[in-house]
Amino acid sequence: MKKFFVLLLAMLMVVSVAACGSQGTSSEGGNEGEQQQNGQGSSDGDTVTIGAVLPMTGPAATFGKKFEQAYTIAIEKVNEEGGINGKTLRIIIEDSQEKANIGMTAAEKLINNDEVLAILGARASGTTYAVAKVASQNNMPMLVEHGSSDKITQSGWENVFRLNPTAGMYTEGMQAFLTDIVKPESIAVIRVDNLFGESVFEYGTKKYAEANGIEIVADEKFQGGTVDFKPIVAKVKEANPDVVVITAGNENDAVQVTKAFKELNYTPKAIIGTGAGHAVQGFHEQGGDLAQYIMTTGPWHGDKKNEEWQWFNEEFNKRYGHYIGEHEAEGYAAIQVMADALRRADEAGELTRDGVMKALDETDMDTIFGHVKFEDFDGYTNQNKSVSELSQWIDGKLMSVYPEEIAETEYVYPLTPWDQR
């Protein structure tokens, strides 16, 4: 019996470790090195160290990896071009396992032991929130590049800056398109049941619909990993909205839900995702033709005409075998913003946490992710009014289609019915 317990225990452990899908790779963008130093933040004669909290193990490890790769390229470039006024920039990445409490420990360590000058992170909204809380208690500058819950920049934290649009803002590209082109009377919503899905709905779609007198005729939630979406899509079809807005947790959700539309042969005027699963290459790779003409609204993937964007895109593909998406662009831009702020803090003779915070507050620059400036508005603090765009899957490629100023190509509207393809 005792043996049975030990066996069961060992199995449980193996399962939990396996579920973590540990990667076992080095997580340093630049070169690592423990750096102990007195005073506020670490920057000695020749190095400047920043930190990041990311999911490097666990189910979200693939996303942590994307950021790590983007940082690596960005930091190498910064250092090749003279670093931080001659000092070498380096980053230490701590694992969060995409869990709030582990992220918290990671942040404490970066702030207090590694004595970094600023931190980046932490992908998922819940973890980002916990990390931001620690950062604010330590008066530590933090640059959020992906966590999108609106509350993160609505808590009045002066040390927390956000590069990416909030979940609510994700829908701005869609909003413009709906107002200008579709002029819908009704919308249906299908959304994943987590903090991201909730935020997109509360601060985006719902707020917009209410302000514009558009009726939300269905609001269906699902759990990440759902396979059969037919019951949900059937309900939506029954409600017969002009447009269906979908928040998918990952590409699997996005593919499965689209499949249900096809199987029920239901074609609203437009199907619009809200980034995440709809905006990664995997959506087309797994879904194939299903992805054709599906739209998605979300953070701008950057100015594709920008020279640095094009260089990064090619360089990334050369090293890691695929082109960049939202995460990679955000990661690269985050380093651009940090490097700029660190340089200015250094020039002002204040290469300290306070100095970096001040410099971030004064940021006003172009990045591959668009123009970046942290502003206070509508209850947000230090929030970049980053561009949100509407893009569309056309022949396997995600093309920017709206607003027209940043469009790469003409949008296809209304959605071609499934049986006429």
Place this chain on the structure above:
Amino acid sequence: MPMLQVKDLTKQFGGLTAVSKVSFSVNEGEVLGLIGPNGAGKTTCFNMIAGAMNPTKGQIEFEGQRIDGLQAHQISQKGIARTFQIVKPLRNLSVFDNVMIAALSKSKDISQAREIAQEVIDFTGIHDLAKKGAGELSIGNLKRLEVARALATLPRLLLLDEPMGGLNGKEVDQAIELILKINKSGKTVVIIEHIMKALMQVSDRIVVLAQGEKIAEGTPEAISKNEAVITAYLGEEYHAQS
């Protein structure tokens, strides 16, 4: 009125009838022997009286009250204690704690339980073992611990299931002495035992079970001459010897 009265007691395990319509009674102050071949249903009878199992049919009265269907700890509260044929010591605890815990359920606090435990340990003569772990004892001492623990619950009726199984000659004599001492101290005893010499010595009366049924009841002499008992259990050899 008998102290314990068992009427038509029956226990079935699936298709097997382990005990079938057994009736007997135990008078206050006596030692009743319960014998029979392996698998006769002796332990099963104890299990039902002590509440470890519910009877399939039949009833059990103790001091005029129905006790069948009660749980084991409730029966212990009523004043019946039992030992186990296959000893069940609390292995990781000391001998003293084994006895003390048994006393606890009848005590108002730990210090009272300690007093009871000390008395019982002195009474049963296991003083030297008190500090040892129960897991380290020899089988002889484990059997004595079983008895001590049962006594610590302050029973009026004691059910002893093969208290001499596995003991050597000297230990058997000690056990006989102890049982008689217990009986003299005013406790009623039912004892299951395969060692006939010892059993005959301690018992006032004997009940014989075979294949779940009661086949005889009487004084030790009467039983040792009973043809049915000899055929079913004692065998010719024993007959010849006596």
Place this chain on the structure above:
Amino acid sequence: MNRQKSYIALSIVVLLLLPLFIKNQFLLHMFILIFLGVIYGQSWNLLGGFTGQISFGHALFFGIGAYGTAKFLTSDSLSKIGVIFNHQADPILAIIFGGLMTILVTFLMGTIIFRLSGPYFGLGTLAMAEIGLVIAMNLKSVTNGGEGILLLDTPSIGPFELMGKTSFYYLILVLMLLTVFFVYQIMRRKMGYFLLAIREDNQAAEAMGVPTKRYKILALMASAFLSALAGGFYTLYVGFISPHDVFSVHTSVEMIFITIVGGVGTLMGPVVGAVVLTVLSEVFKSYFDNAYLIVYGLLLILVILYMPEGIYGYLKKKWNARKKVMADADVAS
């Protein structure tokens, strides 16, 4: 005995004064995690170590405690209760509320779950925790589903804001000391001896007059209440909970490991386990990079295989053996 008491008093004084000297917030955070781990271990050990009922589902109680606390602080009607005693929602009442919710649940599940014993009991608790997770995901009106619950306001106890490490340090220190004291008190009373008897042999305990079922349910309630305290503190400290964070099998397994590595069925075991595992997991993180979970897992297997009595149990055995050798030598000379 008196010497032991003065050691304990001394350690408590040291722990109380520690934040005055520790300026490194990460170190304070580590202490907070260790104290939280001690509660994890004590909770599991009370049922698993002392009562012998091996549970694989203590995350259920942790989760209910976490959600009860969050609910109390964020729901308008519930937090009003807190306002009566205080100028705003009271985190202590919130934690107690979480604990009471857990007791209610254990009361309901107790009679069912103890129909199972041994490995089946373990699997039964595992299943219950999974059910807890599914309910937390789906009972959106209460739990907010997979979105989780964010605590936006800083809770205060009287005039003391729960802000910064020091206040949380003292809160968890007090909770931990109360927990250890609570378990110690149970174990030196009648109930404690009954629990040990149940662990050693359920049937023998019954025969000795112990109402085993009642005491198993009592042990489950007490154990679950302690897990709920830990869950409540987690909510206050981290400020964000979601079903997968608090109802996860990781939490259950962590509680078991803290106890097993430290020493099952001893009061000090979970303390040793919490210190060793919390520190090692951080050390491994810095030495083995992202493979640290594997190294950590291997170490646990080694401890279970070669020190089945846990580190504290092992040291105690060695210590006692040495004492005995020295005593024998004394006699000889």
